[in-house]
Amino acid sequence: MATILDNILETKRQEIDQLRLAANIGKLVRTRTTPYRSLRQRLVERGKLGVIAEIKRKSPSKGTIQTQVDPVARAQVYERAGAAAISVLTDREYFQGTIDDLRAVRECVAIPVLRKDFIIDELQIDEAVGAGADVVLLIAAAMPPARLSELSAYAKAQGLEVLLEVHNADEVEAALAANPSILGINNRDLHTFEVDLGVSEAILRELPADVVVIAESGVFGPADASRMAAAGARGILVGELLMRHANLEDVATCLSELQVPYESLGNIR
Numbered sequence: 001m002a003t004i005l006d007n008i009l010e011t012k013r014q015e016i017d018q019l020r021l022a023a024n025i026g027k028l029v030r031t032r033t034t035p036y037r038s039l040r041q042r043l044v045e046r047g048k049l050g051v052i053a054e055i056k057r058k059s060p061s062k063g064t065i066q067t068q069v070d071p072v073a074r075a076q077v078y079e080r081a082g083a084a085a086i087s088v089l090t091d092r093e094y095f096q097g098t099i100d101d102l103r104a105v106r107e108c109v110a111i112p113v114l115r116k117d118f119i120i121d122e123l124q125i126d127e128a129v130g131a132g133a134d135v136v137l138l139i140a141a142a143m144p145p146a147r148l149s150e151l152s153a154y155a156k157a158q159g160l161e162v163l164l165e166v167h168n169a170d171e172v173e174a175a176l177a178a179n180p181s182i183l184g185i186n187n188r189d190l191h192t193f194e195v196d197l198g199v200s201e202a203i204l205r206e207l208p209a210d211v212v213v214i215a216e217s218g219v220f221g222p223a224d225a226s227r228m229a230a231a232g233a234r235g236i237l238v239g240e241l242l243m244r245h246a247n248l249e250d251v252a253t254c255l256s257e258l259q260v261p262y263e264s265l266g267n268i269r
């Protein structure tokens with residue numbers, strides 16, 4: 001049976017056909033005026049856990065998460081509350097985002113912005129460049145290892161950083177061979193939606209210490225954040241917890257509490 005990831009990738013192939021048409025008639029913006037900002041550097045330099053704060057209205061596993069979303073106001077609060085970067089879900093069909101959300105966010109903050117989508121083609125990377133993204137997500141489960149390396153190299157050649165997402169030990173080898181800027185370990189299985197923070201802990205245990213890692217999904221409070229930091233993650237990617245708050249003051253408080261200082265932890269990698 002087709003899983004949700006299979007369905008999403010099928011939709012992406014149709015969107016890429018549209019992008020190709022746009023590119024052919026010169027309607028795909030590939031140039032940018034804004035400088036590139038390094039998320040990797042921000043994660044390595046700070047003495048506390050970095051939070052990549054996400055803008056996500058809806059998801060296939062949770063349905064509608066928040067109806068009142070002003071991406072610009074929210075992004076500014078994320079930045080003010082100390083986020084290491086902002087992740088913008090740009091998939092329309094399954095997450096109710098758009099590339100225009102990313103463009104709007106880029107224009108109102110100075111911290112790095114991640115294009116979060118299901119990227120399987122160079123044209124989507126071109127589009128990310130044009131919209132002002134600093135980092136793109138590539139998902140190991142979405143393509144064969146050789147293609148992963150190809151797209152990673154292409155994105156880096158455009159000046160972007162690559163966040164490469166894995167979910168199990170089998171994907172790690174291909175991911176590291178693609179030489180990502182940052183390795184992301186998704187605690188959520190994109191086929192079954194099952195979430196387990198133990199996934200990050202298990203994979204981190206086997207990784208060389210010089211790999212910059214962020215733990216993605218399933219963080220629902222400071223205790224979870226501390227757990228991911230203690231396992232050796234430099235950062236966490238947080239969506240639902242922040243998005244459930246409609247009140248932006250509450251968003252800021254919630255985000256501040258997740259940035260746990262490394263000194264407070266016992267066994268840091």
Ligand SMILES: O=P(O)(O)OC[C@@H](O)[C@@H](O)c1c[nH]c2ccccc12
Pocket residue numbers: 054056116117165186216217218219237238239240241
């Ligand atoms: O809402 P959460 O559980 O905090 O998760 C955020 C983020 O990790 C999640 O949105 C995500 C991680 N990898 C993805 C790939 C595609 C779409 C979404 C994702």
